[in-house]
Amino acid sequence: MGNSQTTPGIVAGRLPADRIQENFDDLHPAYAPHEAAVAADRCYFCHDAPCMTACPTSIDIPLFIRQIATGTPEAAAKTILDQNILGGMCARVCPTETLCEEVCVREVAEGKPVEIGRLQRYATDTLMDAGKHPFTRAAPTGKSVAVVGAGPAGLSCAHRLAMLGHDVVIYEARPKAGGLNEFGIAAYKAPNGFATAEVDWLMQIGGITLKEGQALGDQITLPGLKDSHDAVFLSIGLSGVNALRAEGEDREGVEDAVSFIAELRQTSDLTTLPVGRNVVVIGGGMTAVDAAVQSKLLGAENVTIAYRRGQEAMPASKYEQDLAAQNGVRLMFNVQPVAVHGNGRAVEIELEYTTDTGSGLTGTGETVRLAADQVFKAIGQTLGDTPEGITLEGRKIAVNDTGRTSLDGVWAGGDCASGGDDLTVTAVAEGRDAAMDIHATLVG
Amino acid sequence: MADLTTEFLGIKSPNPFWLASAPPTDKEYNVRRAFEAGWGGVVWKTLGSEGPPVVNVNGPRYGAIYGADRRLLGLNNIELITDRPLQTNLDEITRVKKDYPDRAIIVSIMVPCEEEAWKDILPRVEATGADGIELNFGCPHGMAERGMGSAVGQVPEYITMVTEWCKKYYSKPVIVKLTPNITDIRKPAQAAFKGNADAVSLINTINSITSVDLDLLAPQPTIDGKGTHGGYCGPAVKPIALNMVAEIARDPETHGKPISAIGGITTWRDAAEFMVMGAGNVQVCTAAMTYGFKIVQEMISGLSQWMDEKGYASTSEFIGQGVPNVTDWQYLNLNYITKARIDQDACIKCGRCYAACEDTSHQAISMSADRVFEVQDDECVACNLCVDVCPVENCITMIELQPGEIDKRTQKVVEPEYANWTTHPNNPAAQAAE
Numbered sequence: 001m002g003n004s005q006t007t008p009g010i011v012a013g014r015l016p017a018d019r020i021q022e023n024f025d026d027l028h029p030a031y032a033p034h035e036a037a038v039a040a041d042r043c044y045f046c047h048d049a050p051c052m053t054a055c056p057t058s059i060d061i062p063l064f065i066r067q068i069a070t071g072t073p074e075a076a077a078k079t080i081l082d083q084n085i086l087g088g089m090c091a092r093v094c095p096t097e098t099l100c101e102e103v104c105v106r107e108v109a110e111g112k113p114v115e116i117g118r119l120q121r122y123a124t125d126t127l128m129d130a131g132k133h134p135f136t137r138a139a140p141t142g143k144s145v146a147v148v149g150a151g152p153a154g155l156s157c158a159h160r161l162a163m164l165g166h167d168v169v170i171y172e173a174r175p176k177a178g179g180l181n182e183f184g185i186a187a188y189k190a191p192n193g194f195a196t197a198e199v200d201w202l203m204q205i206g207g208i209t210l211k212e213g214q215a216l217g218d219q220i221t222l223p224g225l226k227d228s229h230d231a232v233f234l235s236i237g238l239s240g241v242n243a244l245r246a247e248g249e250d251r252e253g254v255e256d257a258v259s260f261i262a263e264l265r266q267t268s269d270l271t272t273l274p275v276g277r278n279v280v281v282i283g284g285g286m287t288a289v290d291a292a293v294q295s296k297l298l299g300a301e302n303v304t305i306a307y308r309r310g311q312e313a314m315p316a317s318k319y320e321q322d323l324a325a326q327n328g329v330r331l332m333f334n335v336q337p338v339a340v341h342g343n344g345r346a347v348e349i350e351l352e353y354t355t356d357t358g359s360g361l362t363g364t365g366e367t368v369r370l371a372a373d374q375v376f377k378a379i380g381q382t383l384g385d386t387p388e389g390i391t392l393e394g395r396k397i398a399v400n401d402t403g404r405t406s407l408d409g410v411w412a413g414g415d416c417a418s419g420g421d422d423l424t425v426t427a428v429a430e431g432r433d434a435a436m437d438i439h440a441t442l443v444g
Numbered sequence: 445m446a447d448l449t450t451e452f453l454g455i456k457s458p459n460p461f462w463l464a465s466a467p468p469t470d471k472e473y474n475v476r477r478a479f480e481a482g483w484g485g486v487v488w489k490t491l492g493s494e495g496p497p498v499v500n501v502n503g504p505r506y507g508a509i510y511g512a513d514r515r516l517l518g519l520n521n522i523e524l525i526t527d528r529p530l531q532t533n534l535d536e537i538t539r540v541k542k543d544y545p546d547r548a549i550i551v552s553i554m555v556p557c558e559e560e561a562w563k564d565i566l567p568r569v570e571a572t573g574a575d576g577i578e579l580n581f582g583c584p585h586g587m588a589e590r591g592m593g594s595a596v597g598q599v600p601e602y603i604t605m606v607t608e609w610c611k612k613y614y615s616k617p618v619i620v621k622l623t624p625n626i627t628d629i630r631k632p633a634q635a636a637f638k639g640n641a642d643a644v645s646l647i648n649t650i651n652s653i654t655s656v657d658l659d660l661l662a663p664q665p666t667i668d669g670k671g672t673h674g675g676y677c678g679p680a681v682k683p684i685a686l687n688m689v690a691e692i693a694r695d696p697e698t699h700g701k702p703i704s705a706i707g708g709i710t711t712w713r714d715a716a717e718f719m720v721m722g723a724g725n726v727q728v729c730t731a732a733m734t735y736g737f738k739i740v741q742e743m744i745s746g747l748s749q750w751m752d753e754k755g756y757a758s759t760s761e762f763i764g765q766g767v768p769n770v771t772d773w774q775y776l777n778l779n780y781i782t783k784a785r786i787d788q789d790a791c792i793k794c795g796r797c798y799a800a801c802e803d804t805s806h807q808a809i810s811m812s813a814d815r816v817f818e819v820q821d822d823e824c825v826a827c828n829l830c831v832d833v834c835p836v837e838n839c840i841t842m843i844e845l846q847p848g849e850i851d852k853r854t855q856k857v858v859e860p861e862y863a864n865w866t867t868h869p870n871n872p873a874a875q876a877a878e
Contacts, residue, residue, distance in 0.1 A: 034837060042513065045735045066735075066742045070711040075745040 005277070005301040010253060010374050012274045014299025020270045023297035027188045027323075028092070028118055036122040040069040043114045044105060051100035051116060057084035057429045061100060065119055077127035078134045080120055085159045085432070086152055088128055088198050089181050090425045091121035092190045095286070097319040099425070128197070133204035138165035143442045146171060146229040148216050151179020152424045153414025154235035155202055156431030157438075162207035164439045169229070170208060173215035179237060179414075181424065183262040186290040187270075188297070222387035226409055231438045234397065234405070234412040235431060239384035244282060244377050247339040253346035257281060257291035257378035264294055276374025279303045280349050282337055283378030285315040291376045292329045303329045304370060308336040308354055308361060337375075338367060346372055383416055393418040403434030411438055446751035448744060450484065450759045452724045453617035453642050453702055455575045457484035457548040460759055461715065461743050464706050464727035465489050465552035465578060465621070468737075470526060472536035475549075479540075481737035482744060485548025487645075487727060490525035490580045491533050493555045493565060498524045498586075504665035507654035509680060516734050518680035520654040522665065522672060524586045525554050530568075537572040550619065554580040554592050557602055559609050566613040576617035579606060579641075581632070582648020584625050584675050594648070597623035600635030607639025619704060622646040622688075624681075629688040630695045643702035644692065645727065647685045649675020678730035682708030686721060693722025693767045700764075710739075712746025719759065720766035774865040781851050781858050782826040782842040784808070784819045790839040791817060797830035797840060805829050821852040 003013045015023070031039065043065040051061045059080050067076035080087035096102075096117040107113035127134065143166045147154045150172035158168045176182055181195040203210070214220050216236055225232045241256045243249065253276065267273045275298040281288045284307035296303045305324060307314055311333050314321060324331060335351040342348065349372040352363040383395055391398045391406035396418040403411040413420075413430030420426040448459040462485035463469050463478055470489040478486060492498060500523055509518035526533055541549045551574045555561040569577060581597030588595040596602045603620060610618045620636035622629065624647035633644050651673050653663045663671025685707020692698050705723030709715050710731040718726050731739055756762050786797070786809075793815040801809040808823035809830060819830075831840045845851060847860035867874050 037837075041515075045739070047736050047738075063738065063741055066739065067745060070713060070742055070746050072712070072742075072746045072749050075742075075749050078745070 003299075005299050008277055008373070010274045010276045013271045014275065014277075014301075015271075017271045020298065024187050024191060024270060024294075026191050027186075028121075030125060031118055031122045036068055036073070036119060039115050039119055040065050042106060043069070046105055050103035050105065051114075054099045054103045055083075056099070056423065056426045057087075057090070057432070059083045059087070059120075061116055064123055065114065065116070068119055068123055073123045073126040074130070074132065074134075076119075076123035080123055081127075081134065083432075084425065084428050085156050085202060086181070086198065086424065086428050087120060088124035088201075089152070089190060089195065090428065091117050091124055092194065093181075093185050094423070094425050095317050095319065098317045128201050133201060135159075135163050135205055137163055137205060137207055140167070141165040141443055143167070143230045144169065144228075145438060145442075146225040146232045147235065148220070148225070148232065149173070149179065149235035149237055149414070149416075150177035150199070150210060151235055151237055151414055151427065152181060153417075153427035153431035153434075154179070154233065155199065156428040157233045157235065157411075157413065157435045158208050158431075159202050159205055160432050160435035161438060162205045164435070166207070166439070166442065168208045170210045171214035171216070171220050171225075172210065172212050173218075173236075175212050177210055177212070179235075183265055184258060184287070185265075185424075186261070186294055187265055188294075216387065217385050222390075222407075222410070230409070230442055232410045233403070233431070233434055233438065234387075234410065234416060235414040235427070236384070236416045238381035238415045240382035241377060242380045242382060244337055244340075244379065246337040248341060248346070251340050251342050251346045252344060253342070253373055254340055254375045254377070257283065257287050257376040258381065260291055260376055261287070261294065264298075270298065273298060275300050276372070277301045278371040279374045279376065280370055280372040281305045281376040281378055283307065283376075283380070284309065284313070285378060285380070286320060288376075288378035289316045289320045289324050289329075291378055293324055293327045295374070295376075296327045296329055300374075302371070304332055305329055306332045306335045306337065306349075306351055306370075308334070309356070310334055335368070336361070336363065338363070340372070340375060341369070346375055348372055349375055381415070401433075402437035403430055404437065446748045446756060447758050448484075448748060448751075450725050452548070452704065453576060453619070455485070455548045455550075455617065456546070457725070458482075458546060459484035459740075459744055459747075460719065460725035461740050462486060462548060462550075462704070462725060462727045463732060464729040465550075465580065466729040466733075467523060468729060468732050471528065471533075472540055475536075475540050476543075478732075478737050479544050479547050482740045483547070483737065484725075485550065485575075487550040487552050487578050488533065488537055488574070490552040490554045490583070491530055491565070491569070492525050493561055494530050497527045497529055500524055500527050501667050503667035507665045507674065509654055509678075516730075517678060518652075518654065518676055519678040519730050519733065520652050520665075520674040520676045521649070522585050522674040525552075525580070525583070530565075534568055534572050537569075537574055541573045541575075548576075549574045550576045550578050552578045552580050552621070554583070554587060557591060557596055557606060562606065562609045563613050566610065570614055570616065574616075576619060576642070577610065577614060578619040578621050578645060579610060580621055580648070581606075582621045582623040582646075584623060584649060584651045585673060594623035594625050597621075597632055597648070598626055600631050603632050603635040604639035607636055607641045611640045617642040619643045619645050621648055621706075623648045624684060624688060624707075625651050629691055630698065633692045633695070633701075634697050637698055637701055643704055643724070644698075645704035645706055646688055646692070647681065647707045649677045650681055650684065652676035677708065678734075679708045679710050682710075682714060686718060689718055689723055690721045690767065690770045693764060694770050699767070712743045712750065715743055716747055716750055716762075719763050721770070722764045722767045724763055776864060777862045778865065778868060779859045779861060779863045781845045783821050783824050783845065784826065784828075784830050784840055785843045786817055786819060786830075786840050787838070788816065790836055792836055792839075793817070794835060796833045796835065800829050800833045823853060825853065 045062045064076040064079040100116045101113035104113035147170045178195040279295040279300045281292040339350040353366045397412045399417045411434040414427040450460040465487040469486045505523045507520040583593035587593035620641045655664045705718035706727040715726045
């Protein structure tokens with residue numbers, strides 16, 4: 001091969017195999033027992049704890065940390081999983097710095113929160129490593145529920161329904177379950193096949209049938225599902241990607257960040273995955289950071305995130321921004337793409353500086369050109385085709401607090417549904433809450 | 445999940461965790477919150493005689509001892525018994541018991557050492573429907589000066605006498621709460637059972653001054669420049685309580701008698717330890733006062749997990765199981781020989797084991813120029829101090845020498861037989877084995 005960071009174009013193997021392996025190791029290594037004990041000791045067991053309120057799934061954080069501190073991480077895991085069946089993944093991918101840890105009284109007082117995410121991982125890993133599944137199914141209800149999409153919302157909904165005694169069939173368009181946990185987040189956040197292992201562990205509850213390669217509108221239809229099941233939960237995610245609306249967007253080398261991440265996640269040997277020498281990521285969210293950092297870790301020489309607004313408006317947290325900067329990613333603010341130049345293939349991107357006039361962003365007319373043989377679009381995803389007759393709110397499926405859609409017998413949750421903030425943990429909460437409402441409806 | 449239902453003196457509660465008679469159980473509001481949080485029972489804060497209630501100080505009532513990171517290790521109080529009218533408490537007890545028939549409610553009582561005083565109050569307490577009474581013979585401050593509390597608990601004859609009155613005028617279980625401010629805890633326990641007590645509970649708080657204000661030169665908590673001794677409780681007193689519970693559990697005169705354990709119980713593990721040492725259930729106060737009622741959830745999940753792991757289906761399967769393992773020093777096996785071992789991979793090279801051993805013990809740990817610490821078996825007496833001061837769990841362990849091996853310190857071969865001090869040649873009173 002003989003490629004290096006400076007090899008022109010989009011090529012694989014820019015770094016030696018051992019460097020790539022090291023780069024994609026666990027971002028936050030697991031606690032050893034002693035570290036967990038020391039970390040747990042810092043928790044004050046606050047009353048009506050702010051961390052618990054900040055958690056979208058309302059995990060009883062002080063209780064689970066006390067259970068770790070008193071030598072029962074398995075009980076701690078049960079406390080976590082009671083509220084959030086994907087507590088293992090959430091421990092890894094939650095932006096804790098903007099959720100539980102941000103409001104930890106020790107963060108507020110000392111700038112050093114109790115490391116809730118890592119403690120959660122310690123508890124859930126202990127239980128899952130022992131191969132234990134602490135939940136059992138209630139007596140069969142004879143009811144059957146279709147769950148469309150095996151991402152966090154769908155898995156959470158399916159598990160809760162199965163636990164309550166219903167039979168569940170999950171229809172998944174892709175060849176593999178997990179949704180964005182499996183295809184959409186940075187590899188270093190959940191290495192060693194954790195997403196797959198977690199799905200396998202979750203399925204131990206029983207009563208859930210997983211059918212892959214079943215896309216809504218192709219192999220299955222909503223009327224069909226309504227006929228064959230007592231209720232339907234839609235957790236179909238966002239399959240579309242916003243257009244760049246820049247000249248030359250169709251040039252080779254311009255790709256969706258989510259597709260790049262999905263391909264990366266499914267590539268067993270990362271030395272075979274091509275990446276540009278000069279990569280520019282358009283966007284400002286977690287997907288932009290995930291794509292940029294991973295490009296850098298694969299060996300891209302120059303990686304830039306170009307965000308159209310100022311740093312203060314960037315959806316990626318300060319922590320994520322720092323992570324990008326630490327990995328050598330350049331962050332550019334107040335720039336928007338106007339053109340991708342090149343002869344068939346992208347060679348340069350032209351960015352125009354922006355200013356916020358108060359009534360929206362406008363270009364200043366000043367432009368800058370960056371070398372770019374690979375451009376990733378990370379400017380948001382959109383709902384794909386929706387079933388006929390379902391009401392939308394904005395660009396998502398309209399739902400009430402418990403996930404009910406405008407169609408009788410159809411619930412929705414996760415990224416495809418209105419409300420929420422497109423986080424794994426929010427999707428889990430929505431799936432769980434919809435399951436409770438479906439249960440109440442079916443047996444009520 | 446293991447069944448935590450516990451029956452103590454025929455009183456059933458969903459778990460063995462009761463709140464001790466103290467501020468957390470002073471009134472209906474708190475007790476209802478406690479039951480909602482999951483506590484199995486409460487001992488209502490001590491009632492006094494009819495008439496004007498006692499008064500409390502209006503300055504600070506509590507003092508504390510802290511560990512690292514301001515973790516509360518010991519608490520001291522100078523609060524008295526309930527300062528609310530008797531009838532108010534009785535009405536509240538009646539209401540709460542009616543609403544929570546599955547939880548245990550025990551009424552703590554402290555009235556003067558006169559038969560009339562007990563004869564007056566007991567029927568009124570019985571009318572509440574509470575499950576039993578606990579005689580407060582323990583409080584070491586305020587009431588003791590008035591001839592009650594620990595002033596009674598320190599005189600076994602008084603204990604017997606008052607207990608007999610209670611058994612005469614009250615039909616349900618009578619628990620006698622003991623003070624630890626005494627030289628031999630077995631005596632008041634024997635006295636209680638002599639008076640036909642159904643159970644003893646212990647320990648009440650220990651006489652203490654937690655600290656001194658070095659500006660005022662006065663004990664803390666300080667009331668207008670003065671302080672007084674209070675009752676010490678919390679995690680710091682647990683070892684003292686554990687010993688006293690074990691002493692009563694293994695005393696031939698009281699062995700097998702019901703004990704409700706109190707004293708620094710903070711986690712499920714503490715509770716399990718007391719129960720293994722003979723307690724039928726446990727009472728908690730300081731932990732609830734430090735962290736709130738919610739901690740009972742950790743106690744429930746932890747005890748239940750431990751029982752599942754050990755295969756115990758009910759609490760009765762392990763209560764008292766450790767009592768036969770408590771013995772006198774003279775019966776410990778002198779042929780049981782161990783040596784400390786330092787795991788070099790786990791060692792973080794802090795040198796605390798070396799300082800402890802070199803300065804204060806047996807000079808049995810060597811230190812190299814590059815900070816490698818190793819046990820010298822020819823000096824190690826297996827005192828365990830290095831294990832205790834090492835900051836890394838399981839870094840230093842005690843390894844048992846097998847029979848036939850040579851103890852390098854004594855140059856003697858390890859004998860397989862059990863042999864204790866009673867037969868040791870150095871013991872002037874040694875009895876030769878027949």
